[in-house]
Amino acid sequence: MNTSLPDTPLLEVENLSTTFMTPRGPLTAVNGVNLTLQKGQTYGLVGESGSGKTVFSRSMLQLNVSSNVQTTGSVKFQGEELLTKTRKEMQSIWGKEISMVFQDPMTSLNPVMKVGTQVIEHIRHHLGLGKKEARELGIELLRSVQIPEPEARMDVYPHECSGGMRQRICIAIALACGSKLLIADEPTTALDVTVQHQILNLLDFQRRDRDMSMVLVTHDLGVIAGRADHVAVMYAGRLVEVADTKTLFAAPKMPYTEALLRSIPRMDQPAHTRLLSISGRPPDLANPPKGCAFAPRCAYAQEQCENEQPPITTHADGSQSACWIPLGTPASRDALQKNLSAGRPQTLAMHNVASTTSEVK
Amino acid sequence: MKFLKNPFPAMWRLYRSMPLTVKLGTIWIVAIVFAAIFADFLPLKDPNYQGFIMGESKVNEGPSLKHLLGTDDLSRDLFSRIIYGARVSLTVSFVAVVAGSAIGGFLGALVGYTRGKVEAAVMATVDVILAFPGLVLLLALVTFMQTRSLFVISVIVGFLSIPPYTRVARANSLSISRREFVLAARAIGTPRRTVLFREVIPNVLPSIMAYALVAAAGVIVLEGSLAFLGLSVQPPTPTWGGMINQARKDIKLTLFPVLVPSGAMVFTVLALNTVGDWVRKRGQVRGAAL
Numbered sequence: 001m002n003t004s005l006p007d008t009p010l011l012e013v014e015n016l017s018t019t020f021m022t023p024r025g026p027l028t029a030v031n032g033v034n035l036t037l038q039k040g041q042t043y044g045l046v047g048e049s050g051s052g053k054t055v056f057s058r059s060m061l062q063l064n065v066s067s068n069v070q071t072t073g074s075v076k077f078q079g080e081e082l083l084t085k086t087r088k089e090m091q092s093i094w095g096k097e098i099s100m101v102f103q104d105p106m107t108s109l110n111p112v113m114k115v116g117t118q119v120i121e122h123i124r125h126h127l128g129l130g131k132k133e134a135r136e137l138g139i140e141l142l143r144s145v146q147i148p149e150p151e152a153r154m155d156v157y158p159h160e161c162s163g164g165m166r167q168r169i170c171i172a173i174a175l176a177c178g179s180k181l182l183i184a185d186e187p188t189t190a191l192d193v194t195v196q197h198q199i200l201n202l203l204d205f206q207r208r209d210r211d212m213s214m215v216l217v218t219h220d221l222g223v224i225a226g227r228a229d230h231v232a233v234m235y236a237g238r239l240v241e242v243a244d245t246k247t248l249f250a251a252p253k254m255p256y257t258e259a260l261l262r263s264i265p266r267m268d269q270p271a272h273t274r275l276l277s278i279s280g281r282p283p284d285l286a287n288p289p290k291g292c293a294f295a296p297r298c299a300y301a302q303e304q305c306e307n308e309q310p311p312i313t314t315h316a317d318g319s320q321s322a323c324w325i326p327l328g329t330p331a332s333r334d335a336l337q338k339n340l341s342a343g344r345p346q347t348l349a350m351h352n353v354a355s356t357t358s359e360v361k
Numbered sequence: 362m363k364f365l366k367n368p369f370p371a372m373w374r375l376y377r378s379m380p381l382t383v384k385l386g387t388i389w390i391v392a393i394v395f396a397a398i399f400a401d402f403l404p405l406k407d408p409n410y411q412g413f414i415m416g417e418s419k420v421n422e423g424p425s426l427k428h429l430l431g432t433d434d435l436s437r438d439l440f441s442r443i444i445y446g447a448r449v450s451l452t453v454s455f456v457a458v459v460a461g462s463a464i465g466g467f468l469g470a471l472v473g474y475t476r477g478k479v480e481a482a483v484m485a486t487v488d489v490i491l492a493f494p495g496l497v498l499l500l501a502l503v504t505f506m507q508t509r510s511l512f513v514i515s516v517i518v519g520f521l522s523i524p525p526y527t528r529v530a531r532a533n534s535l536s537i538s539r540r541e542f543v544l545a546a547r548a549i550g551t552p553r554r555t556v557l558f559r560e561v562i563p564n565v566l567p568s569i570m571a572y573a574l575v576a577a578a579g580v581i582v583l584e585g586s587l588a589f590l591g592l593s594v595q596p597p598t599p600t601w602g603g604m605i606n607q608a609r610k611d612i613k614l615t616l617f618p619v620l621v622p623s624g625a626m627v628f629t630v631l632a633l634n635t636v637g638d639w640v641r642k643r644g645q646v647r648g649a650a651l
Contacts, residue, residue: 063548065539067476087553095549102548108541112563121559122549173549 008079010213011037011060011181016073018052018059020066027286029055031237032073034312037181042207042214044228044245046221046260050282052237053217054103057185061098062090077181096126099174101203103186105166109158116154119173126177141172145202164195168202175206182207182214188223200227221260225249233257236283236293239312243319251328253321255301256294292324300325300335383639386632393629397447405441409597423617433604433618434611443625446599449588450629453515454580458573460519461526466569467562468523469530474538474561475553484531487524495521496586503592511594514587518580529572533565540564574637578630585626601626 018030029052037043047053058064059071062083075082077098085093102108110118119138123129129137135154142150145168158166167187174182184203188196204227207214216228224231224245231248233241233256241254252258259278280297283289289296295305302325310322325332379387396403406428413419413436422432430439472480490498502517503509537543538561546556587593588602596603601622608618 061548063544065544091550091552093550094547095551100545100548102541102545104541108545110542110546110560110564113559122551125552125555126550170545173545176549 009036009076010039010078011035011215012074012076013060014074014076016056016059016071016075018055018064019070019072021068021070022286024286028288029237029285030059033234033237033239035232035239035242037213037215039180039213040211041229042204042216042227044224044231045215045217045234046219046224046231047234048219048260048278048282050285051234052285053219053234054185055237056234057100057183057215057217061094061100061183062087063094063100092126095122095174095179096177097179098181098183099177099179101167101170101174101182101184101187104190105163105170106190108170109166111158113157114154115156115158115161115169119154119169119176122173123176137176138172141176142169144206145169145172145175146198147172163191164199167191167195167199171199171202171206175210178210180212182212183217184214185217186219187216189219196223221249221264233260236288237285238293238322240294240323241319241321242312243317243321247317247319251317251319253315253319253326253328254294254323255298255325255327255332257321258327259297259299292322299339300327300332301339302335379639382635386635389628389632390636393444393447393625394451396444397451400441400444400448403444405444406438408437408442408445408599411435411437423615430621431617433608439604439618439621442599442604443601443621446601446604446622447625447629449511449514449594449598449600450581450584450626452511453518453584453593454577456515456519457522457580458577461522461576462569462573465523465526466530466565469527469532470534470562470565471557472527473531473534473565474557480531483527487527490521490524491528495583499583499587500590500592503587509593509595511598514584514593518584522576522580525576526569526572530565530569533568534561537561537564571637571641574633574640578633578637581626581630581633 013033013035016030016033016035017028020027020029031052033056035043045053045056055064060075060082062071062085064071071083073083077093082090082093109115116135116138119141120131120134123134123137124131127134138154139150142153147153147165147168153161153165153169158169161169167190171187182203187203188199191199200223203214203216206212216224218224226245228245230242230244232239233248233254235256241248241252241257243253248257249261252261256278263276263278265275278297283293283296289306291304291306291308292298292301292310295301298305304324308324310324312320312322313326314320315326325335376384376387418428418432418436422428422436424431428438428440430443433439433442468483472483499517499521502521503514506513506517543556543560546560547553551559584593584600585602585605588600589606591603591606593600593602604622605619605626608622612619
């Protein structure tokens with residue numbers, strides 16, 4: 001991807017797997033994920049609900065809540081291994097080196113504590129500032145995330161703020177200690193579209209301003225477009241496609257990515273066009289399929305797909321994907337034709353692909 | 362802060378916002394607590410003075426100006442006995458609430474947050490204590506005691522009221538600990554102890570408070586039953602339950618000496634329940650808004 005020789009990457013995730021021990025047996029929510037993030041870049045992580053995005057972002061920081069969880073692999077942050085660190089050691093990394101913005105601003109602030117106190121608290125903890133200095137820094141932070149009247153906002157409770165404002169406050173908290181990496185776990189899911197736009201711009205601006213790197217986790221490809229340098233698509237706990245953003249949008253290699261792109265409602269379609277969706281459901285992770293996890297829903301799937309797990313392969317344009325029949329090859333066209341004439345049971349997916357292939361290809 | 366600077370208008374506004382029954386309940390609680398605390402300074406008759414010795418009053422007298430609520434079978438003034446008796450009931454219930462919410466509440470919040478083996482051990486112990494019928498366990502412990510002073514009774518009842526608070530606190534702590542703001546607090550590097558005291562406990566507190574008011578009423582009844590069986594604080598100290606028991610002998614002659622302590626107990630329990638319910642509902646509305 002990057003032709004210039006990079007020095008130590010900021011974040012290097014190797015073969016990260018997270019397994020939950022459930023009564024139904026082990027459930028691998030994240031399966032052998034590799035990811036490299038250079039300094040100053042934004043990495044987009046896309047996938048549908050339950051694909052393991054959140055578990056992945058929490059696993060990197062040892063933030064998984066439940067006790068019956070096993071994380072294996074390696075997460076190197078500035079060359080330092082994070083997974084072997086104790087909770088005590090992690091405390092100086094959480095919030096100071098790596099911080100996180102969570103999905104739902106409605107629940108990620110303590111309802112019984114004033115906003116100002118929550119912003120200040122860990123500034124004092126990490127930077128050892130006095131009360132007054134910390135308060136001034138807190139007001140500065142609130143101002144920098146574009147909260148009007150930051151002085152007054154320091155003394156209100158979270159329920160007195162709107163959703164967008166709360167998310168801004170969360171971002172302010174995350175930015176407070178000058179961390180080098182910001183993990184934004186679906187930061188805009190709970191917000192409406194205009195506020196989403198503002199928050200994303202804010203995150204992007206702050207990232208540039210503070211020279212941070214960001215992992216942007218989302219289920220919305222529209223959020224990623226134009227904001228991430230690289231995109232990883234996650235399905236059933238695995239990365240199925242990794243590419244730089246332009247390549248991914250222009251020439252997806254994995255049928256799942258194509259299907260995701262196709263299911264974004266488009267402005268140029270006539271009104272009341274039926275929204276395209278991916279038929280079926282993601283596989284049960286406690287009982288994963290033998291072959292490619294997407295095969296049962298894939299319009300291109302062949303026998304090999306259902307029996308063998310495809311390895312990650314690198315393509316000519318630098319993108320990587322895990323698919324036996326990468327899109328854009330003659331093989332994939334043949335596979336689709338074969339499936340169409342055989343009338344595989346994935347009627348909706350088939351229909352979608354069939355009706356749009358002619359114009360796309 | 363505002364409340365501390367200028368308490369009276371704030372209290373008045375709070376009072377104005379109460380429904381009628383809650384107002385009455387609040388008045389009753391305030392009055393009886395005030396009377397019990399300052400009983401020694403109020404113009405009350407000696408609760409143990411037997412008027413018939415000097416021929417001043419008869420036994421089982423009805424209400425009059427001299428004896429506002431009449432006299433008991435030893436011609437002691439019932440009004441002042443009710444107020445002195447309130448001391449026992451209220452002290453025991455106060456100690457039970459404080460011990461329960463402080464020890465039980467903290468324990469519950471702690472194990473609900475930390476989980477693991479400690480939680481299993483604590484909850485198993487709590488469940489064992491709860492499995493006994495409360496009164497039976499109480500009787501067993503009380504009969505075991507040599508002295509039955511107010512202190513001993515309070516400690517025993519206080520100890521027995523810890524388990525339910527632990528359960529309430531743990532249940533709330535479990536759900537609070539799963540909330541995202543606790544995770545967020547961890548993600549910014551807050552030490553675990555700080556998370557417990559700053560994030561979990563303040564959020565568990567409202568439900569413990571609401572439970573405490575209702576549980577206080579239960580403790581008053583419990584102490585009453587104990588006193589009725591003659592196992593609470595010993596005579597001559599007046600207790601409500603003891604007064605009911607004593608008046609029971611003459612129930613065929615006069616009902617009044619039974620009604621007075623029973624009424625005091627009923628009104629106190631009712632008042633605590635009404636006010637407790639009201640507080641809980643207010644809390645729920647606030648909780649839903651958060």
